[in-house]
Amino acid sequence: MQHVDIAIVGGGIVGLTLAAALKDSELNIAIIDKSPCYQVLADRPTARVSAINQANIKALQQFDVWPHLQQDRANSYTAMHVWDKDSFGDIHFSCDEMGSDTLGVIVENQALVNALAQAVEAQSNVQLVTAGIDRVLAGPNQTMLMLDNDDVLSCRLLVGADGANSFVRKQAGLPITFKDYEHTAIVANVKTDEPHNNVARQAFTPTGPLALLPMAEPNVCSIVWSQTPEQASSLMALDDDAFCHALTAASNSVLGTISLKTERAAFPLTMRYARQWAKDGVVLVGDAAHTIHPLAGQGANLGMQDALALAESLSSLSAAGKDIGLYKHLRSYERSRKTEATKMIAAMDGFKFLFDGNDPLKKLVRGIGLSATDKLTTIKNAFVSHAMGL
Ligand SMILES: Cc1cc2nc3c(=O)[nH]c(=O)nc-3n(C[C@H](O)[C@H](O)[C@H](O)COP(=O)(O)OP(=O)(O)OC[C@H]3O[C@@H](n4cnc5c(N)ncnc54)[C@H](O)[C@@H]3O)c2cc1C
Known part of the structure; x- marks a missing residue:
């Protein structure tokens, strides 16, 4: 059994951004995704794209991700x-x-994932694991992950970056609100x-x-x-x-x-919003915590900002010798990012209401x-x- 400080489930844009943002920390990280993160791009551009804003571009430049972008x-x-x-x-x-x-x-989403995967692969504190998760066993001081390749991984903090239908969120029993x-x-x-x-x-x-x-x-x-x-x-x-x-x-x-x-x-x-983003040993980022209407192209941007905020918080906790798995230490992250997500959800609702229909x-x-x-x-x-x- 291998032990890491942080196990990130989900090697999409957000999970990989979190690992990239922790490049200068002392924390050992495993990123677990059921599919290989890096995938050779098709000859012709694919239609899943994101509009990435300036704030996140700056972060990607700072973490040496940008030079890897095709x-x-x-x-x-x-x-x-x-x-x-x-x-x-x-x-x-x-x-x-x-x-x-x-x-x-x-x-293109996959082009960004590829660039992030190449950048984090070069980090000595990160390993990429291609596997699904069979079981999660949460204990007071560590969480054990039974992988479907028969490996077992233990971690102090489990991060759910596994998208809208997050397995981690469900396993941790973190409740969501949703609206079609x-x-x-x-x-x-x-x-x-x-x-x-x-x-x-x-x-x-x-x-x-x-x-x-x-x-x-x-x-x-x-x-x-x-x-x-x-x-x-x-x-x-x-x-x-x-x-x-x-x-x-x-x-x-x-x-x-x-x-x-x-x-x-x-x-x-579907709008989804986790009512609780963290508990002892577990925290959510990106679509695992919220999904919003794409009308303003902000879903991935919001998730990347979650990742940057969480990385900052975890780096400070680790540098101060504090336990990164305690809910009381994760609460300020949860509070600040929940506020941002709620504002964005409200803004999308407002836009959708105002622009829907023919009301004179x-x-x-x-x-x-x-x-x-x-x-x-x-x-x-x-x-x-x-x-x-x-
Ligand atoms: C039509 C559309 C257009 C959009 N346009 C924009 C835009 O212009 N700008 C913008 O900012 N956002 C946009 N978004 C939103 C954006 O696509 C998402 O917010 C973003 O991709 C979420 O990233 P993520 O890493 O949180 O999750 P995901 O991209 O869903 O990644 C989750 C990862 O977890 C892995 N995973 C899932 N379950 C497991 C498991 N059990 N075990 C192991 N691995 C697992 C998956 O394989 C995947 O790699 C759009 C969304 C839609 C639907």
Whole structure:
């Protein structure tokens, strides 16, 4: 049986960010994932992408992850254009207004996971284990993990970074609240007639938002089209030509005619929120603790910030010779990150409520709101600054 200080279950963006952020600590870490973290990328970009904000990019640069990122699978975006299809509301953000050369980066999720995996593999305090978990036995001073390759691992702190349906969260009996957003997100990569010019675009339609995220190729975007489940099913049932026709119309032909570059995939969207994020010997990060609507592209960003906050807390505890597994020592992490997640969930609910449907009053409010914000530099800069994670 092997002992480590920290066992992180889940080698996705968040679990790996936590390990990378602990690179200078004395703590021994095992990352356990049922699939190998590093996976050779397909020749053509995949449609699962995330818009990573400036705050997290800075952290990835600081932890030497950035040089490992395959540059042709990531693209900086320099401006955003958001409009309401059903009113006169329209807003433009540009990095120039913020004195920055980028607002963030659109990156394929697997490309980011690969870069993180390569960086943590080079750390002497981390080992990557490919295995599932059969059983978790929690004791007062350590937790034992029975792996499905017959190995046994003991740890002082078990971190659940194992995504929305977290096994660790369930095993630890940490309760969640959840709500069906009554939206399904359709994702795909598309080719557009007009170049995207590194602008991230989002149209709010009465039945849900459509994001066009600029990829490295000048005429390729990744779409996230959130619709009611019924509409999403109908769109998924259309043949490629009819789907692209509907997509071009939903985008107001802002980039001309659109054609598909990849298959479409559909993701039902659920808000989840762990009411308790930690207990003695266990703590949650990322989607294991919260999932939110992707309309503002903040889920992975929020999770990465959890990882950075937890790493800071664990490094300080370890340096002070304190027990990293005690709930009383994990509470400040839990308190601060729960507050951030709650704010984000409330903001997503507010946006979804305001932009859903054809209610004339809501149309007026969003028309005036977007246009006024576009003209009020201070408020606009505060929005952009928040989106950049600054
Ligand atoms: C359509 C869509 C678009 C999105 N766009 C954005 C965006 O633009 N920007 C953004 O910030 N966020 C976005 N998000 C959210 C983002 O994708 C997630 O928040 C993020 O990927 C969560 O990362 P994670 O590491 O917490 O979990 P995951 O990515 O789910 O990783 C969990 C890992 O745990 C492993 N695992 C699970 N169970 C076990 C087990 N029992 N044993 C061992 N290993 C296990 C899995 O193999 C996986 O590797 C989007 C989400 C959706 C649905």
